[in-house]
Amino acid sequence: MRFSPLLEQLIEAFRCLPGVGPKSAQRMALQLLTRGRENGKRLAQCLHEAMQHIKHCESCRIFSESTLCEICASQHRDASLLCIVENPIDVTAIEQTSSFRGKYFILLGHLSPLDGIGPEEIGIAQLKQRFEQKEIKEIIIATNPTVEGEATAHYIAQLAKPFVIKVTRIARGVSLGSELEYIDPNTLAHALVGREVI
Amino acid sequence: MRFSPLLEQLIEAFRCLPGVGPKSAQRMALQLLTRGRENGKRLAQCLHEAMQHIKHCESCRIFSESTLCEICASQHRDASLLCIVENPIDVTAIEQTSSFRGKYFILLGHLSPLDGIGPEEIGIAQLKQRFEQKEIKEIIIATNPTVEGEATAHYIAQLAKPFVIKVTRIARGVSLGSELEYIDPNTLAHALVGREVI
Numbered sequence: 141m142r143f144s145p146l147l148e149q150l151i152e153a154f155r156c157l158p159g160v161g162p163k164s165a166q167r168m169a170l171q172l173l174t175r176g177r178e179n180g181k182r183l184a185q186c187l188h189e190a191m192q193h194i195k196h197c198e199s200c201r202i203f204s205e206s207t208l209c210e211i212c213a214s215q216h217r218d219a220s221l222l223c224i225v226e227n228p229i230d231v232t233a234i235e236q237t238s239s240f241r242g243k244y245f246i247l248l249g250h251l252s253p254l255d256g257i258g259p260e261e262i263g264i265a266q267l268k269q270r271f272e273q274k275e276i277k278e279i280i281i282a283t284n285p286t287v288e289g290e291a292t293a294h295y296i297a298q299l300a301k302p303f304v305i306k307v308t309r310i311a312r313g314v315s316l317g318s319e320l321e322y323i324d325p326n327t328l329a330h331a332l333v334g335r336e337v338i
Numbered sequence: 339m340r341f342s343p344l345l346e347q348l349i350e351a352f353r354c355l356p357g358v359g360p361k362s363a364q365r366m367a368l369q370l371l372t373r374g375r376e377n378g379k380r381l382a383q384c385l386h387e388a389m390q391h392i393k394h395c396e397s398c399r400i401f402s403e404s405t406l407c408e409i410c411a412s413q414h415r416d417a418s419l420l421c422i423v424e425n426p427i428d429v430t431a432i433e434q435t436s437s438f439r440g441k442y443f444i445l446l447g448h449l450s451p452l453d454g455i456g457p458e459e460i461g462i463a464q465l466k467q468r469f470e471q472k473e474i475k476e477i478i479i480a481t482n483p484t485v486e487g488e489a490t491a492h493y494i495a496q497l498a499k500p501f502v503i504k505v506t507r508i509a510r511g512v513s514l515g516s517e518l519e520y521i522d523p524n525t526l527a528h529a530l531v532g533r534e535v536i
Contacts, residue, residue, distance in 0.1 A: 153377075153384040187351070205342055
């Protein structure tokens with residue numbers, strides 16, 4: 141005997157969450173049933189509504205329940221400057237710096253042919269449309285500094301070429317507060333090549 | 339700017355799960371939206387049904403969508419032998435041993451006055467009713483060997499006294515496969531006091 145069928149189903153359903161194995165799933169289900177039914181109901185409701193109503197912003201692909209997200213709809217952002225990131229969370233990170241007043245485009249991933257993620261999956265068609273509107277003067281490619289992120293950046297740079305758009309990539313170099321002896325050689329090489337006049 | 343209101347709500351709702359902090363909640367919400375909407379909908383559905391329909395078995399308090407759980411409804415289990423455990427998961431652990439053919443009573447917690455968990459919360463009234471039915475000849479108290487578990491065991495033992503029921507406690511001693519030098523003194527003391535003739 142394990143648990144009742146409905147409870148087994150719930151435990152199984154929790155397994156779809158990232159980082160949740162059989163033991164955590166069990167703990168989640170049992171804890172909600174024991175002393176969190178109200179929370180459980182609220183979670184079910186939020187989840188249902190989110191899966192139903194959250195679409196993508198038509199302009200930047202970020203998750204949004206309205207047609208245009210807050211940033212894309214804003215009149216105060218510079219539409220000639222487009223920052224391209226992999227994930228919605230990266231937008232939050234960049235916004236926190238208060239150093240960027242342009243708009244965004246979110247790829248929702250990076251090129252990864254082995255996982256079946258090609259240009260179509262990361263919204264390249266939509267990005268090309270944005271280029272064709274001729275509003276954009278510069279794109280800042282802020283994909284992650286990983287192998288896949290660099291490959292995606294390279295792909296997008298090629299794509300932008302015919303449109304006479306200035307293409308930049310966020311600087312790769314040493315982190316503030318780090319110590320040279322602990323920095324990996326590749327990063328250090330980038331920091332040397334990208335050195336700035338002071 | 340953070341995320342859209344609906345997405346923020348979903349992230350907040352995930353925080354009710356045990357072991358889920360702000361970062362994991364964010365990751366869960368974003369991952370379900372990015373590539374798991376079907377899973378998300380299924381989880382919402384399962385959660386809704388479970389919170390709505392899973393009640394407690396009327397006899398043993400385990401989670402069950404039927405009035406009596408499988409074990410309580412079974413004709414093949416010895417109704418004169420009652421094993422009292424803290425949590426539903428403990429039933430699974432004991433069932434896995436295949437060494438117990440009696441029935442169970444699940445406290446769904448342990449006495450913990452500081453957390454506001456008294457006899458009422460752990461179903462003592464219901465347990466007393468079971469004693470009064472005079473079917474039970476022996477109770478095996480299998481609460482956890484922790485301070486709270488021992489206190490709860492002691493409380494139940496006192497409760498059973500007037501009913502002339504044999505009260506036993508699962509043996510405390512050394513784990514199979516462990517090494518004496520690493521066993522804590524309290525466990526070793528219990529193992530010495532509870533020594534058996536071979």
